[in-house]
Amino acid sequence: MTQLLALDAGGTSTRAVALDHDGEVLGLGRSTAGNPTAAGIVPAAEAVAAAARAALPPGTTSDMAVLAMAGEQSDAFRAEVEQRLAAYGVTRVVLDHDLLALFCSxxxxxxxxxxxxxxxxxxxxxxxxxxxxxxxxxxxxxxxxxxxxxxxxxxxxxxxxxxxxxxxxxxxxxxxxxxxxxxxxxxxxxxxxxxxxxxxxxxxxxxxxxxxxxxxxxxxxxxxxxxxxxxxxxxxxxxxxxxxxxxxxxxxxxxxxxxxxxxxxxxxxxxxxxxxxxxxxxxxxxxxxxxDGLVGAAVLALRHTGAEVDDARFERLRAAIRLPQPA
Amino acid sequence: MTQLLALDAGGTSTRAVALDHDGEVLGLGRSTAGNPTAAGIVPAAEAVAAAARAALPPGTTSDMAVLAMAGEQSDAFRAEVEQRLAAYGVTRVVLDHDLLALFCSxxxxxxxxxxxxxxxxxxxxxxxxxxxxxxxxxxxxxxxxxxxxxxxxxxxxxxxxxxxxxxxxxxxxxxxxxxxxxxxxxxxxxxxxxxxxxxxxxxxxxxxxxxxxxxxxxxxxxxxxxxxxxxxxxxxxxxxxxxxxxxxxxxxxxxxxxxxxxxxxxxxxxxxxxxxxxxxxxxxxxxxxxxDGLVGAAVLALRHTGAEVDDARFERLRAAIRLPQPA
The missing domain is CATH 3.30.420.40 (ATPase, nucleotide binding domain)
Known part of the structure; x- marks a missing residue:
C-alpha cells in the first residue's frame, strides 16, 4: 500500500506524518532542525529523513513526500532530501512554503x-x-x-x-x-x-x-x-x-x-x-x-494527489495529528 | 627638549601631533586604525606607535602621551601602548575619551x-x-x-x-x-x-x-x-x-x-x-x-601638564594641526 509523507521542517525541529491516500494517519515522527539555513544543508536533510523514518510504520514505504519549509528552496537541499527519502520509496518530493502549510493547519x-x-x-x-x-x-x-x-x-x-x-x-x-x-x-x-x-x-x-x-x-x-x-x-x-x-x-x-x-x-x-x-x-x-504547519503539510500532500480536503476531512486530520510538544 | 605627544585613535586611522610645552606644533603623523575593538589590541597599539613615530621629529623624544579613543579603556591595550611608546621616551600615557577630545577640537x-x-x-x-x-x-x-x-x-x-x-x-x-x-x-x-x-x-x-x-x-x-x-x-x-x-x-x-x-x-x-x-x-x-579629535587631544595634553589653553592658544593649535584628510 502506498503512503504519503508530509513534513514540516523548522529551525528547531522537524515534524512528520505518514498517511494513506484517504487521509488516515498511520504514524507521526519528530527530529531535529530541518531548515537548511538554520542547520546546514546536510544536517537538515538528515533531520528530514529521520522524521520520515520515525513516522513511517516499520516495513512500509511512501511514494510522495510534501516538505513545508521557510525561505529559499535550493536545488542542493532538494537533491539531498530526494536522495535520502528514496530509501523509503519516495519518487516525488514537493517543496511547499511554510506559510501555506501553517495556513492549511x-x-x-x-x-x-x-x-x-x-x-x-x-x-x-x-x-x-x-x-x-x-x-x-x-x-x-x-x-x-x-x-x-x-x-x-x-x-x-x-x-x-x-x-x-x-x-x-x-x-x-x-x-x-x-x-x-x-x-x-x-x-x-x-x-x-x-x-x-x-x-x-x-x-x-x-x-x-x-x-x-x-x-x-x-x-x-x-x-x-x-x-x-x-x-x-x-x-x-x-x-x-x-x-x-x-x-x-x-x-x-x-x-x-x-x-x-x-x-x-x-x-x-x-x-x-x-x-x-x-x-x-x-x-x-x-x-x-x-x-506548527504539520496538519497543513498533510492537507497539501492530499491535495497534491488530487484529493479534496473538506471541513470534515480537515477536522479528522487535525484530531489525528497531535504530536507532543517539546518542553 | 621634552615634548608632548597627542594622539587620536579611531576605527579607520590614528592621528598624532608632537608639540612642545608651549603648544608649538613640531610634527604631525597618521597611521592605520588604532581602536583596539576595531583592529585588535596589538595592531591598534602598533598603529598608535606608528603615528607617534611619524609625528616626532627625527631624534627627538616625548615624556608624555595623551591618547584619545572610543570605548572601554582596557589595561591590556594600555600596557601594549606603554611598552611601544617607551621606545620614544614616554613615561606617562593618559587615556582620554574621544568625545572629550572631539569637544576640545x-x-x-x-x-x-x-x-x-x-x-x-x-x-x-x-x-x-x-x-x-x-x-x-x-x-x-x-x-x-x-x-x-x-x-x-x-x-x-x-x-x-x-x-x-x-x-x-x-x-x-x-x-x-x-x-x-x-x-x-x-x-x-x-x-x-x-x-x-x-x-x-x-x-x-x-x-x-x-x-x-x-x-x-x-x-x-x-x-x-x-x-x-x-x-x-x-x-x-x-x-x-x-x-x-x-x-x-x-x-x-x-x-x-x-x-x-x-x-x-x-x-x-x-x-x-x-x-x-x-x-x-x-x-x-x-x-x-x-x-576629528586631534586638536582636542593636543589641548588635553597641554592641560594635563597644568598649562592653560585660552582662545588664542586654541586658535594657534587649530591653525597648526591640519592633517591632510584621507581620500
Missing part, C-alpha cells in the same frame, strides 16, 4: 491570511489554495518588527535606558541581568554602570539573533503588570497587526491563521487584564492559532 | 556638548573640562539612531519596500543595487523578485555594520531631491537632535561640537534646499563641526 478554506511571528515575522495572503502575496520575512537585520528578535532587542534597550537614567525603571532589569548571569547592584550608580557594561558586552558576544531568547521575559513581565514590558508587548502586537494589514485586501475577509513562538507565548495568549491593549493581529477577524 | 571652552555621529552615535555633556554625562554609544545592535549603520539600514529597508510594492519608488533602488553589484531589472516583476532576493542575501553575507557604507547614498539621493532619501536623512537629523537633547540641561547652553562621518558627509552639510527640514542637531545653538 488552521482551516480547510482555500483563501485567507497567514501570519508567522517567531524569531522573525512574515505574513501572506492565500487565494485559490496558493500564496498570492507575501510580506515581511526579511530577517532580523532588516525589519521583522514584532518578532522575537525585535522584542528581545526592545527589552535590552529598555533595560539599558532604565539603568542609564534615560527612561523609567522596569522589572525587566532584574529579569534580563538574571537571564544573562550578570551580577551587579542597580541600586547604586557604580552597579548600574557595571551592569550596562556587562549587558552590552554580553549582547555583542552572542549572535545577534540570540536576542530573541529574551522575548519571553517581556511577556512574563507584562503579565505581571510592568508598564515598560507592557508597552513592548503592545508595540509588538501593533506591528503584527500592521504586517497583516499589509497583505489584506477588501475582497478577501479571512480566516486568519497565526503561528510562531511569539504568538504561542505571548501576544495572543495575553492575560485578560491586557487584552484591551493587545490588539489581536487580525483587528476584528477571527483568528486561529496553530502550533 | 572645536572650542577652548571648558563646558558645552559633544556629539559624534559616525557608524554609531554618542553624545556628552562637558563641564569643568570633563565628561559629566554620556548618552548613546551602545552600538548598532542596540540603537545608535541617526548613525551610519542606522541610515544604511533604513536605505536598504526603503529599497526592499519599494521593490516589494509596499512603499513608493525611490532613486535609492538603482543606487543600492549598483553599489552592491546586483544585476536585475526592477521594471519587471521577476526582476524585482530577483533584486530583493539578491539584496537580502548580500546584506546578510556582509558584517551587519557594513550597512553603514550605504549611508552616503542617502545623502546623495536626498541632495538630488529624492523624497524617500530625504525622509531618511531628516529622520537621522531628528534622531541626532534627540540624542543631543538627552544630555542638555538648562544651566549649560553650549557650545556644541559635532563630528563623525555622518556629520561630515551629510546632515550638517546638506544643500540649502534641504536646510529647512534638516533640523541642525543643536536646535538653535551654534554648532562647530570638526574632522
Amino acid at each position: 488552521g482551516t480547510a478554506s482555500l483563501e485567507g491570511y497567514a501570519l508567522i511571528a517567531g524569531t522573525g515575522t512574515v505574513a501572506a495572503r492565500v487565494r485559490d489554495g496558493s500564496l498570492e502575496r507575501v510580506v515581511g520575512g526579511r530577517g532580523w537585520l532588516l525589519g521583522d518588527a514584532g518578532g522575537g528578535f525585535w522584542i528581545g532587542r526592545e527589552v535590552v534597550r529598555a533595560v539599558v535606558s532604565a539603568l542609564d537614567g534615560q527612561a523609567e525603571a522596569t522589572a525587566l532589569t532584574q529579569d534580563v541581568l538574571g537571564a544573562l548571569g550578570i551580577v551587579a547592584d542597580p541600586a547604586y550608580e557604580a552597579g548600574r554602570v557595571s551592569a550596562i557594561r556587562q549587558l552590552v558586552s554580553a549582547v555583542y558576544a552572542r549572535r545577534p539573533v540570540a536576542l530573541a531568547e529574551l522575548a519571553p521575559l517581556a511577556f512574563a513581565a507584562a503579565a505581571a503588570g510592568d508598564p515598560v514590558a507592557r508597552r513592548v508587548v503592545v508595540a509588538a502586537s501593533e506591528a503584527l497587526a500592521d504586517l497583516l494589514d499589509a497583505v489584506r485586501v477588501p475582497d478577501l475577509e479571512g480566516p486568519v491563521v497565526v503561528g510562531g513562538s511569539v504568538v504561542a507565548r505571548g501576544v495572543l495568549q495575553a492575560p485578560p487584564a491586557l487584552s484591551v491593549d493587545l490588539t489581536p493581529p487580525a483587528r476584528g477577524v477571527a483568528v486561529t492559532a496553530v502550533p | 572645536g572650542t577652548a571652552s571648558l563646558e558645552g556638548y559633544a556629539l559624534i555621529a559616525g557608524t554609531g552615535t554618542v553624545a556628552a555633556r562637558v563641564r569643568d573640562g570633563s565628561l559629566e554625562r554620556v548618552v548613546g554609544g551602545r552600538g548598532w545592535l542596540l540603537g545608535d539612531a541617526g548613525g551610519g549603520f542606522w541610515i544604511g539600514r533604513e536605505v536598504v529597508r526603503a529599497v526592499v519596500s519599494a521593490l516589494d510594492g509596499q512603499a513608493e519608488a525611490t532613486a535609492l533602488t538603482q543606487d543600492v543595487l549598483g553599489a552592491l553589484g546586483i544585476v536585475a531589472d526592477p521594471a519587471y516583476e521577476a526582476g524585482r523578485v530577483s533584486a530583493i532576493r539578491q539584496l537580502v542575501s548580500a546584506v546578510y553575507a556582509r558584517r551587519p555594520v557594513a550597512l553603514a557604507e550605504l549611508a552616503p547614498l542617502a545623502f546623495a539621493a536626498a541632495a538630488a531631491g529624492d523624497p524617500v532619501a530625504r525622509r531618511v536623512v531628516v529622520a537621522a537629523s531628528e534622531a541626532l537632535a534627540d540624542l543631543l537633547d538627552a544630555v542638555r540641561v538648562p544651566d549649560l547652553e553650549g557650545p556644541v561640537v559635532v563630528g563623525g562621518s555622518v556629520v561630515a558627509r551629510g546632515v550638517l552639510q546638506a544643500p540649502p534646499a534641504l536646510s529647512v527640514d534638516l533640523t541642525p542637531p543643536a536646535r538653535g545653538v551654534a554648532v562647530t563641526a570638526v574632522p
